[in-house]
Amino acid sequence: MSDKRVKTLTLALKISITFLVLVALLISLISCNGLREVSSYITHTIKEKSKDNAGEEEDKTKNNMRGEEIMLPQPELESNISLEEALNSRRSVRNFSSKELSLNQISQILWAAQGITQESTGFRTSPSAGALYPLEIFLLKSDGVFHYIPDGHKIIKLNPDDLRPDLVQGVLFQGFVADAPVNIIITAVYERTTAKYGNRGIRYVHLEAGHSCQNILLQAVALGLGAVPVGAFDDSYIQDLLDLPQDYIPLYIIPIGYPEE
Numbered sequence: 690m691s692d693k694r695v696k697t698l699t700l701a702l703k704i705s706i707t708f709l710v711l712v713a714l715l716i717s718l719i720s721c722n723g724l725r726e727v728s729s730y731i732t733h734t735i736k737e738k739s740k741d742n743a744g745e746e747e748d749k750t751k752n753n754m755r756g757e758e759i760m761l762p763q764p765e766l767e768s769n770i771s772l773e774e775a776l777n778s779r780r781s782v783r784n785f786s787s788k789e790l791s792l793n794q795i796s797q798i799l800w801a802a803q804g805i806t807q808e809s810t811g812f813r814t815s816p817s818a819g820a821l822y823p824l825e826i827f828l829l830k831s832d833g834v835f836h837y838i839p840d841g842h843k844i845i846k847l848n849p850d851d852l853r854p855d856l857v858q859g860v861l862f863q864g865f866v867a868d869a870p871v872n873i874i875i876t877a878v879y880e881r882t883t884a885k886y887g888n889r890g891i892r893y894v895h896l897e898a899g900h901s902c903q904n905i906l907l908q909a910v911a912l913g914l915g916a917v918p919v920g921a922f923d924d925s926y927i928q929d930l931l932d933l934p935q936d937y938i939p940l941y942i943i944p945i946g947y948p949e950e
């Protein structure tokens with residue numbers, strides 16, 4: 690074999706090896722967290738950049754979420770019952786008297802769910818992954834449907850109708866939801882959390898709904914009320930009933946009232 694041919698073959702071999710090394714490097718990079726972080730960062734940045742347009746979209750979806758604003762009384766920060774007593778006596782209650790709850794009680798329950806406890810940061814009673822707060826809380830009672838706004842501790846009346854009788858079908862005919870004077874509906878906008886944490890954000894949102902629900906249940910006990918967490922319901926029925934934006938997904942329904950003896 691001539692020298693020239695040997696040189697050409699050696700060069701071809703070197704190029705092939707370099708190519709293979711590069712491919713191997715690329716594959717290991719793709720499967721490592723670093724690149725995933727980078728790609729998630731890029732997606733996040735692109736999303737940040739198109740935020741103006743997204744903002745318009747969000748405004749559009751929220752057009753049906755406007756209404757009369759009702760300021761809530763300031764929540765009490767003390768009570769006659771200890772945390773241990775509340776934990777010990779919490780039991781799911783499904784028999785309710787028709788006695789209405791006061792605005793003070795409603796204020797207290799909504800504050801327990803998502804109230805702001807630190808004005809400087811906006812941090813709330815319930816922890817939230819990355820403080821992104823994906824949960825939105827709604828209230829169904831005899832005089833209508835309300836949306837809780839933590840900022841300013843207020844509710845917005847979205848609909849004047851009593852939807853509790855219609856709620857029964859949505860919760861697979863668990864009739865007690867119509868007896869309870871108040872039903873809290875915890876919904877979540879997953880995108881607020883998954884935009885930063887990807888699929889793991891789905892888990893975080895569910896954990897947060899649990900935190901918020903438990904706060905509500907314990908606060909109900911502390912107010913001498915009874916409640917039950919309801920997970921068995923038809924998501925799209927509830928979305929339609931409340932006329933929720935498509936990205937507001939119902940996760941929990943909590944009927945609350947005075948326990949019937």
Ligand SMILES: Cc1cc2nc3c(=O)[nH]c(=O)nc-3n(C[C@H](O)[C@H](O)[C@H](O)COP(=O)(O)O)c2cc1C
Binds near residue numbers: 920
């Ligand atoms: C995720 C979840 C979903 C639930 N869904 C319902 C429900 O749809 N209807 C209901 O009556 N109770 C529901 N419950 C309440 C349980 O039945 C109740 O917590 C259990 O029987 C234990 O009783 P306790 O809450 O009094 O300790 C649910 C509880 C959890 C944690």
